[in-house]
Each structure stands twice: as structure tokens, then as C-alpha cells.
Amino acid sequence: MLIDNHGRTINYLRLAVTDRCNLRCFYCMPEEGIDWLSRSELMSYEEMLRACALLVKMGIEKIRITGGEPFVRKDIMPFLTDLSGLPGLREITLTTNGVLTAPLVPQLKKLGIRSVNLSLDTLDRERFFAITRRDELPAVLHTLDQLLLHQVQVKLNAVVMDGRNTADILPLAAMTRELPVDVRFIEEMPFNGDSHVYTRLAWDHVRILNTLRKEWPTLEKIPDGPFSTSANYRVPGHKGSIGIIAAYSRTFCGTCNRIRLTPQGQVKTCLYDNGVLNIKDLIRDGQSDTALESALLSAMGSRAKDGWEAEKNRANAPVHESMATIGG
Numbered sequence: 001m002l003i004d005n006h007g008r009t010i011n012y013l014r015l016a017v018t019d020r021c022n023l024r025c026f027y028c029m030p031e032e033g034i035d036w037l038s039r040s041e042l043m044s045y046e047e048m049l050r051a052c053a054l055l056v057k058m059g060i061e062k063i064r065i066t067g068g069e070p071f072v073r074k075d076i077m078p079f080l081t082d083l084s085g086l087p088g089l090r091e092i093t094l095t096t097n098g099v100l101t102a103p104l105v106p107q108l109k110k111l112g113i114r115s116v117n118l119s120l121d122t123l124d125r126e127r128f129f130a131i132t133r134r135d136e137l138p139a140v141l142h143t144l145d146q147l148l149l150h151q152v153q154v155k156l157n158a159v160v161m162d163g164r165n166t167a168d169i170l171p172l173a174a175m176t177r178e179l180p181v182d183v184r185f186i187e188e189m190p191f192n193g194d195s196h197v198y199t200r201l202a203w204d205h206v207r208i209l210n211t212l213r214k215e216w217p218t219l220e221k222i223p224d225g226p227f228s229t230s231a232n233y234r235v236p237g238h239k240g241s242i243g244i245i246a247a248y249s250r251t252f253c254g255t256c257n258r259i260r261l262t263p264q265g266q267v268k269t270c271l272y273d274n275g276v277l278n279i280k281d282l283i284r285d286g287q288s289d290t291a292l293e294s295a296l297l298s299a300m301g302s303r304a305k306d307g308w309e310a311e312k313n314r315a316n317a318p319v320h321e322s323m324a325t326i327g328g
């Protein structure tokens, strides 16, 4: 079992398999994209598998595949097949924008993927284009249909952005009436891929909750799972549930069980840190599994208490990298 210096269990890895994406969500990256990593800067699948196998041996039980957009990386399906064979790994999940995902759903289901996070910030085609700079809403909705058809559990993730999609809060939440989905509203974070200065957050978790409560005064709190990042609610009679993730306010760090591995091999023990160790470099340096394990253990043993401390520690490297290089 992996325990950090604050007594928190770490059993969840978020693995970003690429920094590339087929959308250009304005809150994540600039329109022209970012400086994509070259192939040699990216971890190879073999390197990722070795890192994952080691981390699973050390106590990681769940791996979420993310990116960039996981399905734009070539040969992702054979990699997922290999990963699903790792002894000791209990669960693989993934986060996708749903543009290329629909035809792969049956295969994902066969690999044992039971839950998928689908990013969907709006149900309005024009607003979707304005936010993502691509006209792909129909493809994303088709993925949603396929996931539900194949009984894959769906979490719909919507970043709440002042003046961009706040009109979507209620229509998205209303989807829970007929669909067994978990609609989660996420506070916007400063990971936008450019140095644009980040001002006060207009829509924090309190304001989102008040908006929902106004529409559904009977909205009730339901229990949050043990390591949940979302505060969860339900409208009585609805089939699905509603979650609010205080990603900017960082109210959930006390139970954080997750680490991240970026496409270039940086291990991050907090979303807001600047990377604490590069596992790809150690692997390419010819280090043994024992050496890798002790480097990882020492990283877990000096974890920031919370996202505020992690952000403070990176004082000379302010938070503005794209979420696509971190893995959402």
C-alpha cells in the first residue's frame, strides 16, 4: 500500500497518454494548439507499461487514461489491452471528449472498462463550437448514446465558465431526469495553456449549487464515495445524480488518493505541482525497478499538503500550462 507523508492512501493514477487533442477548448489550450511534444519526448507505450506495472505493484489499484485526447494517439487500443492484463490492477477508466470514441465503445466494454468520463460543456451546438473551436457536438452525443447503450457508466464533466456556458447548467443537470448519468460541474482552473492572467473565479462551487437549488429546491445531498472529488446531489425522482467539483477552491485535498503521470514522464503528486520526478528519464537512464521504486517512494513521501501548498512551491513557474499536458 502507498501512503504519503500526510497519511493519505495513494491508489489512483491518472495517466495522460498524449498532449495532443482534436478540440481546442479555449480554457485548456490556445486556438493554434500548444508546442506539441516530439515523439522522443513522449513516453513510449513500453515505458508507460513498465511505469504502470511498477506503480500497481506498489499499490495503485485504478488507472484513468486521459490526455490530451487519448484516442488521437495511434495504437491506443493495443496499449489498453496490454494494460488491462496487468496483474493487481482492479480498474481502468478513461476520460475522453467523445469525438472519436463512439465506434470503440464495444471494444472498450470488452476490455472491462465499466466507467467513462465524457467531457460535455454544453448541449448547444453553437456554444459547443464557440468553446471548443470545432463543430463536433453530434459526434460527442453519439458517443454518449453508445456508452449508455452498452451500459457503460457515464460521468458527464462540464467546466463552468462565466459568460460562456452558464446557461447550460440547468439543461445539463436536467439530463439526470431521464438518464442514469452523473453530471458533474467543475470549477474552471487556470490551466489554459497561455500566460493569460487568471482573475477571480466568478462561478465557484457555492454559486453553482445555489443555481441548482433555485431550480430544484428539493435537491438532496447524497453520500460521496471515500475519495470523491465531487460533492454529490440528487433531485428526487431523477435517474442520475449531480456532482460539483471544487477544482479551483480545492476543498478535497485532505482525502486525495491520486497521482498523475504526464505524457513526457513527469510524476505529479498534485495537479497544481510542477512535476516532482521524471520517470521516463530514469527509465532511459537504465535504472532498475528497485531504483525507480525508491525514487517514487521518496516522491510520495514529500507530497504537498494541498493544492495551495503545491502551487506556492512552484512560485517561479506560475500555473498556466495546458491541462492537455497534465491530464485533466
Ligand code: SAM
Binding pocket: 021, 027, 028, 066, 067, 068, 069, 070, 095, 096, 097, 117, 118, 119, 157, 158, 159, 186, 187, 188, 189, 190, 191, 192, 247, 323, 324, 327, 328
Ligand atoms: N480530452 C479528454 C477530455 O476532453 O475529456 C481528456 C483530457 S481533458 C484535459 C480532461 C478534462 O480536463 C476535461 O473534462 C476538461 O474539461 C478539463 N479541463 C481542461 N482544462 C480545464 C480548466 N482550465 N479548468 C477545468 N477543467 C479543465
